[in-house]
Amino acid sequence: MLVSLCLLAALIEVKAADFNGEDYWLLPRLFDLDNYDECLSHPDGLYCLGSFHLTPAEQPNHVYDLMTNYSKELYRFNRTVIRRGWCVSVRESNVTAEPMNRFEHCAAEWARSRRMRARLLRLEYCKSHSDVHATRSPDKSELAFLIAIAAIILLNAASTAYDYATRNNEKKIALLATWSVVANWRQLVEPYKSQQKSLQVVHGIKVIACACICIVHSAILLYSLFLYEPREMEQVIANPLTMTIQNSTTVVHMFIVLSSFLTAHNLLRSDKQFGFGTFLRLLAKRIIRLSPVCLLVIGFAGTWWPRVSDGPLWPAAVAEQSKICREKFWSHALFINNLVEPDKFCLLPTWYIAVDMQMSILAAILTMILAKFSKKAVPILVILFIGAIVLNAGLAYIHEWKSMLYFATVTENVHTLFRDIPSLGHFYMSPWGSLPACIAGLTVGHLVHFTEGETLGNTHKRRLHKLFYILCIPILVGWSMLGNYFQHIRHPIFVAAYAALERSFFQIMCILACIALAIINNLSLHAFTWRGWHLLAQLSLPVMQIHWCIALVIIGQSPQPVAASVLNILPVGVTTICFTYPLALLLTLLVELPMKRTFDFILR
């Protein structure tokens, strides 16, 4: 709801006070696409996509001055860089020259008529008729992916048949029925059974957060394509009310808090002494649960994804990512994709799985070590938490890493999907960046464990919780809105401190809100205890993995620049969700659950 409110609010136009309508239309068009299919239908057709930097060929150049003046604001596109998808074979007739030189020649001709020079900044691709129309037989990786899919379907079919045939048989071998679709479906829709009703709230929050992430990511992907009217995007980014969304990337780290909280909670709750054996078993369980789905999605992205569709924007949007998925497949398998070549990402959201794995290993180790200190564990963790923040502040200061706020509000960065921004790969997605979140989760886990016997609910504290419960939404929204003010402070010490503190502050507020929510146990809590939340929450892992691919399949084949006004974003987001959840259900049912059940059975 918050997202849709913000999106609606973004409809309010931000006036470009310094630019009147007439001047704006003198600027050369930023994005332009020739007809891709028509161009490549000719035997000697050649289509190229890339960006050019324009400079004036002679002074004074009124239009060029306008372009630079317009681009001064960070929330605007750099108008001296134009993006073009051109049918080179129609615009230029020298067939002996290299495709790239022909493309450059077209741009030079185009620029000359405007008394400017054009320099090729980035060539996305050049495709000829034969590139598109040749049938390519599947290579080894593509065949391997098909075999994996076939094996999964076969296993499911065989196991379901076995389950059905032996449904009244006492001597049925349980291991052979773990891949049964019927049994897994039954397990999926089973009501949530746990002593901790308060933890049930988590499911609802998780589902809503996942849906919001899908919508925001599809908006970002839409913005990374060619836009019909770039001003629409600039308006959204400049609108102070959308700061809550631009500054909401912190929310993802709440999942890490939650995950390390649950690790501590589960480990401490079990009466058995936990040692190295428990640790290994936990690790194995986690890997078994995460690996198959993740690798299947990365495998798909690295092999068949580019073949799903085509269009002038498709190769640029998908081919590069697909190539990286192929190259980095092994690092995804080892959960170190955020450490190996962190500047290259295959499916942006997959960093989370790696960080989650690294943090849960750390959480388990820390919990084991701190078990010796019993009650002293909490103060130790608080000290570690502060230490982690200081470490991040130091690292951010040395390497000039910034918080997302400073680059998510720059239109050009969003358009290039944060390519060449070290802060993203080296800080936002790094294990050290998530260290405070992990320790915060552990601290809460220990706190809950050691204060369980005490009365949390005496009247004074109750009132305090109630007060915080009422205040938490305004505080969280207010904090992210403050970004509007902070983004203009560029002092390096402030930037580093903000990078380190911003997320931790948000996390602490969220944790307090969750505690208040769990203790107050009022009406809004009951809304979250709906059974459906639990079912949908179980699909979170595949949803987070595949929504990026799906959103790009939906919008990436567009033959023309896309309209990206606020009202265009919502349908794309909703369509993405509508396709993502059923597919996620299939992945959970056919891959994740069977794997988990098989290994639960073996490790028992």
Ligand SMILES: *[C@@H]1O[C@H](CO)[C@@H](O)[C@H](O)[C@H]1NC(C)=O
């Ligand atoms: C661009 O901005 C400068 C200073 O801000 C101003 O002097 C100049 O007239 C502007 N040029 C145009 C074409 O608006």
Ligand SMILES: *[C@@H]1O[C@H](CO)[C@@H](O)[C@H](O)[C@H]1NC(C)=O
């Ligand atoms: C626009 O892009 C060009 C080429 O990358 C760069 O040289 C220039 O500084 C940029 N202008 C602004 C205002 O960022």
Ligand SMILES: *[C@@H]1O[C@H](CO)[C@@H](O)[C@H](O)[C@H]1NC(C)=O
């Ligand atoms: C075509 O391109 C080639 C290679 O760049 C060049 O040598 C040749 O002179 C060009 N022909 C014409 C007619 O421009």
